[in-house]
Amino acid sequence: xxxxxxxxxxFLVLVPTRRLQRTGWTRQALTTYFVVIWLLGAAVALxxxxxxxxxxxxxxxxxxxxxxxxxxxxRLLGRSAPxxxxxxxxxxxxxxxxPEDRDR
Numbered sequence: 001x002x003x004x005x006x007x008x009x010x011f012l013v014l015v016p017t018r019r020l021q022r023t024g025w026t027r028q029a030l031t032t033y034f035v036v037i038w039l040l041g042a043a044v045a046l047x048x049x050x051x052x053x054x055x056x057x058x059x060x061x062x063x064x065x066x067x068x069x070x071x072x073x074x075r076l077l078g079r080s081a082p083x084x085x086x087x088x089x090x091x092x093x094x095x096x097x098x099p100e101d102r103d104r
Contacts, residue, residue, distance in 0.1 A: 002046065009041040016065040023065075037061050 017034045025033075040058055044051045 005045045006038075006042050009045055010038055012062075013037045013041060016062055019065040033061075 013034055016037075017030055020033060021030055037058065040054050040061075044054050044058065
């Protein structure tokens with residue numbers, strides 16, 4: 001049962017860790033984040049005594065990767081998201097193939 005709980009906690013911690021990876025965190029920072037959150041989550045799951053203190057920390061650590069400062073400030077100030085960058089204009093392709101004898 002203990003292994004199942006530890007595996008479930010690890011699986012739950014992978015979600016925000018993946019989100020942080022996509023934002024460009026280093027491997028060392030991701031590993032540290034994963035291990036710390038996993039240890040705290042496993043401690044709460046296996047021994048509920050520290051839950052009163054640790055659960056709020058876990059909730060904040062779990063939700064934080066999904067919130068961005070820029071998006072939050074934009075929402076507070078009532079601004080819309082910036083438009084996506086325009087695609088670069090590609091030059092037209094020229095036909096440089098020489099004509100065949102029958103085309104002349």
